[in-house]
Amino acid sequence: MFSSFMVNTWVAASIVAVVGGVVGFFVVLRSSAFVAHAIPHGAFSGAAGAALLGLNTVFGLGVFALAGALGISALGRKGRHDVATALGLVVMLGTGSLFLSWSAVYAPQIYALLFGEVLGVSRAELWPIAGLAVICLVAIALVYRPLMLNSIAPELGEVRGVRDRLIETAFLLVVALATSMTVPVVGALLMFSLMVAPAGAARSLSDRPSAAIAWSIAIALVTVWAGIALSYALNWPLGFFVGTLGAALYGLGRLVGTRRRRLVLPTA
């Protein structure tokens, strides 16, 4: 399972895990798990549309992810976000299913977008993934403090000149980018679980944001590595392992977090 063919898979999956861990930290901090759910899934219908038109599916995916991010940001302010996002998602998924029904030939390719095809990443596919990953990570590093402040309480940011709308839009665009780069590898369903489960577990493990981000990356890496190894050994779909391992590690993290706090509190 470490053959040269598989090396690309390990590298791609690791890059995806790092980005999922970092972006996921803010997804969870901002309680926007739903957005992280909606953008990859909605983007899937873009891929379906592109396949129908004979275009590159990753291109269609990217366009729909970006359009979805901008749409959510334009429609929703904090309170109305859920409804706006849900409606956007429903429309996009519905359109996707229509596209799919029209283009039965391409369906297997589309299913790969939903569930991933990490066991077949080529060297040529690696570069765009790495490039988009760098863009995502640099963008997060750049807005790290304003994003943190805005995530805690938008009003505290506003008085320091950190515009809520601007930060929200910027963040949604980063989620869209992360989606475009990772969905073709791990699939829309797994991307969602990679963005939510490791970060959710990580926040129980440390009280410091930087340490929690490190934990989030580490847990995401363990999830995909173990997922690939198990999937290779048992020949079960990778999606199954990433989904269930993510949930299991999340539960474990919560458990450790509760015990940790019980140990810390009496002395504090």
Place this chain on the structure above:
Amino acid sequence: MSAHVLEEQETPVLWLHNVSADLAGRRVLDDVTFAVQPGEFTALIGTNGAGKTTLLRVILGLQPTSSGIVELAGERRGRRSVGYVPQKVLLDPDMPLRARDVVALGMDGHRLGIPLSPRAGRLRRDRVEAALASVDAIDFADARVGTLSGGEQQRVLIAHALIGEPELLLLDEPLANLDLRSQHEVVALLARVAEERRVAVVMSAHDMNPLLPVMHRIVYLAGGRAVSGTTDEVVRSEVLSALYGHHVDVLRVHGRILVVAGGEDEPVRPDGEEPGSVESGIVSVP
């Protein structure tokens, strides 16, 4: 009240002149005028919906005005030096964020990039430590901010607002949801900050009584209109009746002030409602 600050010699830190503001087509602030001197403690008093939050947001530039002028001393020097503690800050207990992280963001939360230089990091830590010490928050500096009590969170947010060394500190109902002891502590803390650092404090509240011992000036809001001055100038039956547009009584009982709607020429309504409950936000029964 303490007389030293009310001599009108200094340039005010904040000056509002005939400020009006509309929200959704309704006049929420109507011709509000007052000034705040350095180091002065101002209480912004009004019932729910009187316009307190709107007024503070106008001062911060977050809410556009329809007419009038808002002048800030810091702005004249090309920099806004205003600290703000909003009315409702819900801090999620699941957030991996310590009290000291929140305070640090008050200093550089608007900056881009990640600070990496160790020297800057040390300076940063020292400033955060000092800010935490100034609000007596050292004991819980490393605790998760979302798990702290309301009073402790309030102190962390005050440190967050103070670390930028503002000349003006605005607080929106910082005493809401605090028990009497915590209210006392927060008020004493703010009075000390105003005194020692010469920071002008403007804080809103629906009850003026916890602030009576420390405040230099009151801005009394009702239906978007305001009167300001010392407590003795403003909290009088004639002045407040004119502001409310109907008769109110001002009662002083055991060192507390009660503002009660319905006096001699406006008797208590026959439906058995207590006079006090008509202006229930203002009245406080000891």
